[in-house]
Amino acid sequence: MASKRKKVNFELFTLGSSSGVAYKNKALKKHIVQFIDNRGSSSITELSKELTTSVPKTTALVTELIAEGLLQDEGKIDSTGGRRASVFGLVSDACFFLGVDVKKYHVNVGLMDFQKRMVTHKDKLPFKMENTADSLKKLIQLIKDFISHSQIERARILGCGINLTGRINQHTGHSFSFYHFKEEPLAEVIQQEIGIPTYLENDSRSMAFGEFYSGEVSSERNVLFVNLDYGIGLGIVVDGKIYYGRSGFSGEFGHIPLFDNEIICHCGKKGCLETEASGWALIRKFKEHIEKGSSSSALKKNKSLNDATLEDIITAAKNEDTLCIELLSEIGEKLGKGLAVLINIFNPELIILGGTLSETGDYIRLPARSVLNKFSLSLVNNDTSLRISRLGERSGVIGACLIARSKVIYNT
Amino acid sequence: MASKRKKVNFELFTLGSSSGVAYKNKALKKHIVQFIDNRGSSSITELSKELTTSVPKTTALVTELIAEGLLQDEGKIDSTGGRRASVFGLVSDACFFLGVDVKKYHVNVGLMDFQKRMVTHKDKLPFKMENTADSLKKLIQLIKDFISHSQIERARILGCGINLTGRINQHTGHSFSFYHFKEEPLAEVIQQEIGIPTYLENDSRSMAFGEFYSGEVSSERNVLFVNLDYGIGLGIVVDGKIYYGRSGFSGEFGHIPLFDNEIICHCGKKGCLETEASGWALIRKFKEHIEKGSSSSALKKNKSLNDATLEDIITAAKNEDTLCIELLSEIGEKLGKGLAVLINIFNPELIILGGTLSETGDYIRLPARSVLNKFSLSLVNNDTSLRISRLGERSGVIGACLIARSKVIYNT
DNA sequence: TCAACTTTGTTAATTTTTTTATTAATTTTT
DNA sequence: AAAAATTAATAAAAAAATTAACAAAGTTGA
Numbered sequence: 016m017a018s019k020r021k022k023v024n025f026e027l028f029t030l031g032s033s034s035g036v037a038y039k040n041k042a043l044k045k046h047i048v049q050f051i052d053n054r055g056s057s058s059i060t061e062l063s064k065e066l067t068t069s070v071p072k073t074t075a076l077v078t079e080l081i082a083e084g085l086l087q088d089e090g091k092i093d094s095t096g097g098r099r100a101s102v103f104g105l106v107s108d109a110c111f112f113l114g115v116d117v118k119k120y121h122v123n124v125g126l127m128d129f130q131k132r133m134v135t136h137k138d139k140l141p142f143k144m145e146n147t148a149d150s151l152k153k154l155i156q157l158i159k160d161f162i163s164h165s166q167i168e169r170a171r172i173l174g175c176g177i178n179l180t181g182r183i184n185q186h187t188g189h190s191f192s193f194y195h196f197k198e199e200p201l202a203e204v205i206q207q208e209i210g211i212p213t214y215l216e217n218d219s220r221s222m223a224f225g226e227f228y229s230g231e232v233s234s235e236r237n238v239l240f241v242n243l244d245y246g247i248g249l250g251i252v253v254d255g256k257i258y259y260g261r262s263g264f265s266g267e268f269g270h271i272p273l274f275d276n277e278i279i280c281h282c283g284k285k286g287c288l289e290t291e292a293s294g295w296a297l298i299r300k301f302k303e304h305i306e307k308g309s310s311s312s313a314l315k316k317n318k319s320l321n322d323a324t325l326e327d328i329i330t331a332a333k334n335e336d337t338l339c340i341e342l343l344s345e346i347g348e349k350l351g352k353g354l355a356v357l358i359n360i361f362n363p364e365l366i367i368l369g370g371t372l373s374e375t376g377d378y379i380r381l382p383a384r385s386v387l388n389k390f391s392l393s394l395v396n397n398d399t400s401l402r403i404s405r406l407g408e409r410s411g412v413i414g415a416c417l418i419a420r421s422k423v424i425y426n427t
Numbered sequence: 428m429a430s431k432r433k434k435v436n437f438e439l440f441t442l443g444s445s446s447g448v449a450y451k452n453k454a455l456k457k458h459i460v461q462f463i464d465n466r467g468s469s470s471i472t473e474l475s476k477e478l479t480t481s482v483p484k485t486t487a488l489v490t491e492l493i494a495e496g497l498l499q500d501e502g503k504i505d506s507t508g509g510r511r512a513s514v515f516g517l518v519s520d521a522c523f524f525l526g527v528d529v530k531k532y533h534v535n536v537g538l539m540d541f542q543k544r545m546v547t548h549k550d551k552l553p554f555k556m557e558n559t560a561d562s563l564k565k566l567i568q569l570i571k572d573f574i575s576h577s578q579i580e581r582a583r584i585l586g587c588g589i590n591l592t593g594r595i596n597q598h599t600g601h602s603f604s605f606y607h608f609k610e611e612p613l614a615e616v617i618q619q620e621i622g623i624p625t626y627l628e629n630d631s632r633s634m635a636f637g638e639f640y641s642g643e644v645s646s647e648r649n650v651l652f653v654n655l656d657y658g659i660g661l662g663i664v665v666d667g668k669i670y671y672g673r674s675g676f677s678g679e680f681g682h683i684p685l686f687d688n689e690i691i692c693h694c695g696k697k698g699c700l701e702t703e704a705s706g707w708a709l710i711r712k713f714k715e716h717i718e719k720g721s722s723s724s725a726l727k728k729n730k731s732l733n734d735a736t737l738e739d740i741i742t743a744a745k746n747e748d749t750l751c752i753e754l755l756s757e758i759g760e761k762l763g764k765g766l767a768v769l770i771n772i773f774n775p776e777l778i779i780l781g782g783t784l785s786e787t788g789d790y791i792r793l794p795a796r797s798v799l800n801k802f803s804l805s806l807v808n809n810d811t812s813l814r815i816s817r818l819g820e821r822s823g824v825i826g827a828c829l830i831a832r833s834k835v836i837y838n839t
Numbered sequence: 840t841c842a843a844c845t846t847t848g849t850t851a852a853t854t855t856t857t858t859t860a861t862t863a864a865t866t867t868t869t
Numbered sequence: 870a871a872a873a874a875t876t877a878a879t880a881a882a883a884a885a886a887t888t889a890a891c892a893a894a895g896t897t898g899a
Contacts, residue, residue, distance in 0.1 A: 034476070034479050035887075035888085036854080036855070036886090036887065036888090038479065039479060042479070058877085059877080059878080060876080060877070060878095064446070067446050067450065067451060067454070068856085068857090069856065069857050069858080070857095070877085070878075070879090071856080071857075071858095071878090071879075071880090072855085072856060072857075074878075074879085075856095094864085094865050094866065094875095094876080095866095095875090095876070096865080096866055096867080096874090096875055096876065097864075097865055097866065097874085097875040097876025097877065098863065098864040098865055098866095098875080098876050098877040098878075099864070099865065099876085099877080100876080100877060100878090101877085101878090182806065191806075237672055237673060249772065251772075253665050253666075253670060254665075254668075256666075258665060258773075259774075260649055260773055260774025260775060260810075261649060261774050261775060261776045261810040261811070262774060262810050263774070264774040264804075264806060264807045264810070265772065265773055265774040266772065266774075267771040267772065267774075267803075267804055267807055268771065268772060270771050270803070270804055271767070271768045271771050271772065272685075272764055272767055272768065272802040273684075273685065273768075275687050282804055284801075284802065352684055355683070355684055356683045356684065356685075356768060357772075359679040359680065359682050359683050360661065360663075360677065360678065360679065360680060360683065360769075360772070361670075361672055361677055362671075362672025362673050362674060362675070362676040362677040362678075362679075363672060363673060364673045389696075390684040390696065391679075391682070392676075392679055392682055392694055394594065394603075394676060395676045395679055398672075398673040398674050398676070399673070447857075447858085448856090448857070448858095448884080448885070470847085471847080471848075472846080472847070472848095480886085480887095481886065481887050481888075482847085482848075482849095482887095483848090483849075483850085483886075483887075483888095484885085484886060484887075486848075486849085487886095503894095506845090506846080506894085506895055506896065507845085507846070508844090508845050508846065508895080508896060508897085509844085509845035509846025509847065509894075509895060509896070510845075510846050510847040510848075510893065510894040510895050510896095511846085511847080511894070511895065512846080512847060512848090513847085513848090840899100841898105841899095842897105842898095842899090843896100843897085843898085843899100844895105844896080844897075844898100845894100845895080845896075845897095846893100846894085846895080846896095847892100847893080847894075847895095848891105848892085848893075848894095849890105849891085849892075849893090850889105850890085850891080850892095851888105851889090851890085851891100852887105852888085852889080852890095853886105853887080853888070853889090854885105854886085854887070854888080855884105855885080855886070855887075856883100856884080856885070856886080856887105857882105857883080857884070857885075857886105858881100858882080858883070858884080859880105859881090859882075859883085860879105860880085860881080860882090861878100861879080861880075861881095862877100862878085862879075862880095863876100863877075863878075863879090864875100864876085864877075864878095865874100865875080865876080865877100866873100866874080866875070866876095867872100867873080867874070867875085868871100868872085868873070868874080869870100869871090869872075869873085
């Protein structure tokens with residue numbers, strides 16, 4: 016079906032640093048696409064105001080965009096007190112964006128259309144993330160397979176976003192924690208293989224972006240996303256844009272020195288937030304309690320204590336297992352102290368709790384909120400709402416798609 | 428002299444939300460001024476590239492800007508391999524910006540010209556900041572006097588920036604901690620009195636902005652400014668812009684819960700960074716040591732221990748007083764732990780230590796750096812340089828001027 | 840030293856865009 | 870229910886901007 020459609024002209028998205036009338040028109044058309052992306056279908060009059068360009072000129076630009084297959088006439092809106100205006104919107108299947116969310120034990124892949132709608136979605140594809148060339152090869156094959164099964168012609172897929180844990184320099188496309196075998200940026204390597212412009216991103220930042228730009232029109236401009244998994248990540252959105260810092264290593268929230276304990280963190284230091292408030296800490300605490308003689312439904316009969324996973328504990332808590340709920344509450348309290356730090360510094364509109372651990376919802380959120388109020392200035396924390404991720408497991412893929420999409424549409 | 432100059436046309440800076448050719452030309456001219464402000468004197472060809480507008484059109488715009496008194500021909504630059512180009516720069520005395528830095532026991536006032544140069548500067552004008560209507564009245568009078576003594580006609584002063592401690596909403600112009608007597612924003616009240624558009628700002632943020640935009644061309648885009656005084660403030664510059672947060676209460680760095688002590692902070696909570704690493708903590712520690720029998724040159728013979736000020740201790744340290752140097756080192760170490768938190772979260776290019784306490788230079792900086800390295804990820808802290816403020820006491824006034832200036836020129 | 844080449848700036852012709860006027864489609868008012 | 874008012878879209882006229890051609894000013898190299 017899609018292959019039968021007429022060709023779409025994407026020159027718009029690759030405007031060089033030329034000049035002249037042709038260049039200006041391209042820039043104006045790009046502006047139109049961006050405006051409609053942000054504000055939804057728009058009339059000629061609205062566009063004309065936004066571009067500060069006359070109505071006849073705007074009409075001409077929109078006509079060209081329709082001919083190029085990017086825009087479509089969506090009929091007339093209700094009158095605002097006079098002749099009804101035609102509105103124009105993005106053609107949903109004009110182009111697509113691929114998102115790949117690489118987790119420790121599986122991969123989620125998805126495809127998003129021009130209108131930000133997910134069209135295909137494969138959850139939990141079996142994959143084991145190991146820092147080997149072979150693992151990378153398998154990942155690339157997996158992406159290729161997804162593309163060919165998607166039935167969408169490759170030329171219409173304008174970008175691919177990939178999430179990895181660890182330290183990523185989004186700008187250069189380097190991954191430092193995983194698959195760092197050559198000098199050449201990993202993004203470049205994958206791009207060569209799949210034939211689609213590829214953008215790497217840290218998983219927490221990508222999830223933050225996904226949560227921020229999806230769903231309802233987000234009036235919030237400053238949002239923090241806390242990724243609660245085995246470790247603790249932080250995605251920072253400032254004024255609607257992802258914050259990277261000097262070399263893209265921002266958001267090492269899990270390793271702020273907040274406690275006076277003697278537990279050695281993965282990073283080699285003591286007292287990190289992660290030693291008390293992460294999934295990793297949860298499992299440690301769980302084991303300690305079981306060894307002291309506590310019982311819990313999270314202990315499966317055919318599994319040894321050492322093999323207990325985060326999922327086991329989360330499932331048990333959802334089934335009202337007392338020990339697990341208590342431990343989650345403890346984790347939430349410790350986390351709350353960390354969130355208080357963030358609130359005092361950022362005065363954000365919203366903090367979203369995401370990642371695997373956030374599936375426990377209020378078991379972790381309520382203790383966190385209560386401790387957070389205790390440790391941050393009330394004038395500041397009054398402004399901040401703390402909520403559980405709405406996208407859940409999907410925030411990663413959605414974020415990856417959205418990052419690729421905004422790279423292409425906005426060049427940011 | 429200045430009064431003899433021909434009239435300058437400022438319409439540019441007040442472009443309404445109109446449309447049409449006239450409006451577009453205004454916007455283009457504003458863009459020219461902004462570009463020259465950022466990149467220095469420029470040629471027609473450079474401007475033409477930046478605006479993506481033809482050379483004849485650009486020539487016409489520049490000619491108009493010269494006629495309006497904002498731009499001037501600055502002669503020809505060295506050839507780049509052909510005919511030499513004329514360059515155009517900002518007319519330094521076209522307009523001015525006022526900066527007022529209100530401290531606890533004095534006020535600094537200054538005037539900056541169109542080219543970011545300070546033309547008049549009055550340091551440490553006697554003033555006591557008290558939360559009374561009378562104090563506010565005196566402050567306004569002080570500003571009025573400064574203006575009339577400056578010999579600059581009021582119409583050429585396009586903006587006034589005022590720094591206050593405490594919680595400020597820059598956007599609405601409200602001050603919540605001081606002079607909050609009516610519903611009407613304080614900025615509005617002062618503006619009515621002095622007859623110049625007025626912008627309020629939190630002192631730490633203003634100092635951050637001053638430090639960021641003055642001096643050398645700042646290649647750093649993400650900078651943190653730590654204001655070490657009796658309290659601890661934080662100014663955050665993200666991508667060259669001040670970060671405010673939801674309601675302008677960002678940067679409450681002094682009140683992050685970092686220590687497990689029993690000291691009650693001004694904010695009512697325990698364990699705040701400010702209880703261990705501020706000027707206020709320094710004085711407390713100093714008193715404790717003296718009471719235990721230590722001696723120090725900071726103790727003036729005609730002053731009781733209770734009247735010891737931050738300045739006394741700083742001066743003593745500069746004169747190599749052992750106790751004071753030791754205490755500063757202790758303060759520096761505690762501060763370092765706080766800075767480690769910031770570095771892990773922000774991965775900034777630069778952290779600047781400013782405010783009164785920073786006058787002690789390496790006595791506080793070196794211990795801070797050493798502890799900071801211990802508590803933050805080395806991959807991240809390698810990127811960050813920690814330096815003492817170069818502007819010192821003046822960063823406040825310069826920041827206030829620059830904020831007023833960028834409000835007018837950039838409407839930000 | 841002078842021709843060939845570069846870059847800047849100006850003028851005139853051409854193209855593009857905006858304005859203004861007019862027609863069309865709805866709602867509001869009388 | 871018809872006229873007046875309001876908003877949208879189109880066509881023709883007027884204005885503005887770009888392009889292209891050329892002159893001016895400087896560099897480079899034989």
